[in-house]
Amino acid sequence: MATETGTIRSVDGRGLRVALVYPNRYHVGMSNLGFQTVYEQINRLDGAVCERAFLPEPVDTNAPKITTLENDAPLAGFDVIAFSISYENDYPNVLSILEQAGLPLQSSRRGKLHPLVVAGGVACLLNPEALSAFIDCFLLGESESLLPAFFDCLRENGHAAGGDKKHLLSALARDVAGVYVPALYRPRYRQDGTLAAFEPLKDAPATVERSVAKTLSRFTTCSTIVTPHTTFGDTYLVEVGRGCPHGCRFCSAGFIFRPPRFRSADQLREAIGAGSSVAQKIGLVGAAVSDLPEIKKLCAQALAEGLHLSFSSLRADALDADFIEVLRSSGVKTATIAPDAGSERMRRVINKGITEDDVLRAAQMLVESGIPNIKLYFMIGLPTETAADVEAIVDLVKKIKHVFLRASRARKRIGEITISLNCFVPKPFTPFQWVAMDTTASLKSKIKTVKNGLRKIPNVRLHADVPRWGHIQCLLSRGDRRTAEILQLAHQLQGNWPQTLKQTPVNSDFYVLRERSIDELLPWDFIDNGIDKSFLAQEYNRALDGRTSPPCPADDSCSLCGVCRHTSP
Structure with missing residues (x-):
């Protein structure tokens, strides 16, 4: 302490x-x-x-x-x-x-x-x-x-x-x-x-x-304690909003925190001012930071006061000269882009809402501005994924590398591209809550495909999930009360999960590898998050058809997903 x-x-x-x-x-x-x-x-x-x-x-x-x-x-x-x-x-x-x-x-x-x-x-x-x-x-x-x-x-x-x-x-x-x-x-x-x-x-x-704060205007959520012994170092964190309007179908934040709520610029300005007394770096936290009204004005003021800023997330289609200048002026050396899928088809399935052109443009602007390194997030094992979709991850990285090289030559310095390859885990209260998770063998094969495709490309590093841990996460995330027996056995065996899954009489594949029917009573259905289950089913069917959906309008008069209808006075 x-x-x-x-x-x-x-x-x-x-x-x-x-x-x-x-x-x-x-x-x-x-x-x-x-x-x-x-x-x-x-x-x-x-x-x-x-x-x-x-x-x-x-x-x-x-x-x-x-x-x-x-x-x-x-x-x-x-x-x-x-x-x-x-x-x-x-x-x-x-x-x-x-x-x-x-x-x-x-x-x-x-x-x-x-x-x-x-x-x-x-x-x-x-x-x-x-x-x-x-x-x-x-x-x-x-x-x-x-x-x-x-x-x-x-x-x-x-x-x-x-x-x-x-x-x-x-x-x-x-x-x-x-x-x-x-x-x-x-x-x-x-x-x-x-x-x-x-x-x-x-x-x-x-x-x-669920208990929900109807408005965030009465509460400021920011760091209570600043310490260098964290992932963010001596950074003062400020939550700008809660929830995300974009509705990526794999992401629980876009559904359980509906409608998205943002704090006012004045409230955030005050929080940043308080943080500046204990730290020179301010981290703006939220699932949709770039959607905050007046975000650019807020950033410009913070930079003018000599503060450095970081963001928990920025969408590729939101990156422009103003945002990139904030990153550059704050000394950022590695910027993150999350295409999540390699092909346009898969990005429609997950309702990502960004295109390949958005990703390539963002990569070019980042490197041209002097930010030398890029980190890319992708997922494997998504619903309807084919071998071509996995190969598309390699193809997109190669295109990004081409843009990366072209933009780096003018600066006479070539940085690194880091790929984070994550196993998709279906989560409750998302449109993919019904799907079966991909098998460990299949996920390992897909990781190998991406590794082999990128192996000979210099300055590209790949970090891949361990599929076994994804399966355990899925088991604990979608299990009913019987999974508590598995958890206790794992504890008794000191975390030896392979041995646990062999010894337990409870079939873990029942929770991980089984596709649910839309009308099945799910273990988490007793929780009322405000979202109509029929809306999630509709989104699931749109995903299977490769159809996108518009962002959440956060409008009290909207009744599409059910949240605002349930919470309106």
């Missing part, structure tokens, strides 16, 4: 004590703006004190108990242990942390003398079922609207005094929108293994409605 700026140290030991846990290493957790935001929000609440904990570094794994960063306090002594989970592949770490904290893994084996164990984050909002046996309750939705009501309910039901946990969980499920208590629901399965029903017990609601 000696290198941190902004650490919150509470001297008041009264009230609810919360251990906020990121189930990965410190540098990963502190790079996550959502984790930092929840830390600040809980500490701002009356009667609550929040400390942080992380997966211990490898050198610390023999420590007898996991403790918090602020006061070296054992997790078992807190009133609440709250996991912030962004990625499914961190699920095994949740079990490791609970065990190292000296707590029973199963929620059913923890009583009123144990902390309440809760979890939230994007991964949980998509589908929490793989963790349902280990978590007392999930907070599904956005923390700005969820946390105040959640902690009010805890205090009203005397949780800090060791009140009755069953009574507390019933009250949370009944009274707080966005709280999901797995013990209050019973799944029933058909003979073929598919879900027949998901039945609420007692007073639990039939569906759990």
Whole structure:
């Protein structure tokens, strides 16, 4: 903590004590703006004190108990242990942390003398079922609207005094929108293994409605703590908006955060001003930064004040001279472009909305401006993908390299092109939630095709996903409660997944390699994200036909996907 700026140290030991846990290493957790935001929000609440904990570094794994960063306090002594989970592949770490904290893994084996164990984050909002046996309750939705009501309910039901946990969980499920208590629901399965029903017990609601902040104007989401020991170094992060209008069919952010919401330029200007007092570099965060109204004006002002800027994402079709000047003036040496697919056909299938010309133009402008290196993101294993589509990745990279060389010669310096080749994992609440994931053998073959095609091209480097980890992510992302058995077995076998999948009686291929029917009841259907399932099915069919769809208009009068119809007063 000696290198941190902004650490919150509470001297008041009264009230609810919360251990906020990121189930990965410190540098990963502190790079996550959502984790930092929840830390600040809980500490701002009356009667609550929040400390942080992380997966211990490898050198610390023999420590007898996991403790918090602020006061070296054992997790078992807190009133609440709250996991912030962004990625499914961190699920095994949740079990490791609970065990190292000296707590029973199963929620059913923890009583009123144990902390309440809760979890939230994007991964949980998509589908929490793989963790349902280990978590007392999930907070599904956005923390700005969820946390105040959640902690009010805890205090009203005397949780800090060791009140009755069953009574507390019933009250949370009944009274707080966005709280999901797995013990209050019973799944029933058909003979073929598919879900027949998901039945609420007692007073639990039939569906759990995500909690959402209708407007972001009342909340500023930015770094609470700045430290060099993160992915971004000494960068002050500012969230410019939430959600994305473009509706890429593989991406959950374009659907679960509908409609996209942006903060005002004045609000962001104030946040950037606050950040400039602790850092010279400001990171603008959001799934659609380039769609922010007045973004160029905001950037120009920040540059005029001597600040450096970085962006979490910029679309190739949005890159122009103004944006590129911001990158160049901020000392950016590597710019990122995400074509995602090599062929125009595949980009129509995924509704990417950019063309090959957009990509080539962006690459040329970047290199001509003096930014020497380019990173390209592609996916393999997408629905309807053919061998020609995989070869098209190689062809597009070669075209980019040609543009790259031509633009670099004038500057007498040739940089590098880095390819990030990722395995497509179908996600809940997207139009591709029904599709079967590609097999490991097929994905390996496609990676080999791209590697061989690029092998002899100088200054091009390829980093490819490990297909096995993509399959595990898919299993945990689309599984029902039975996948909790697989997760616990993997924990018992110390993360040996090949052995786990051999020993488990649960068939992992049922969740990973099986195509679902449109009318199948899915394990995450009990979550109400506002989007009509029929809209996702319509988008799926448009994808199969290679038809694109327009961006989300974020208009209250629109009823196309159902979100605005459900949220309008």
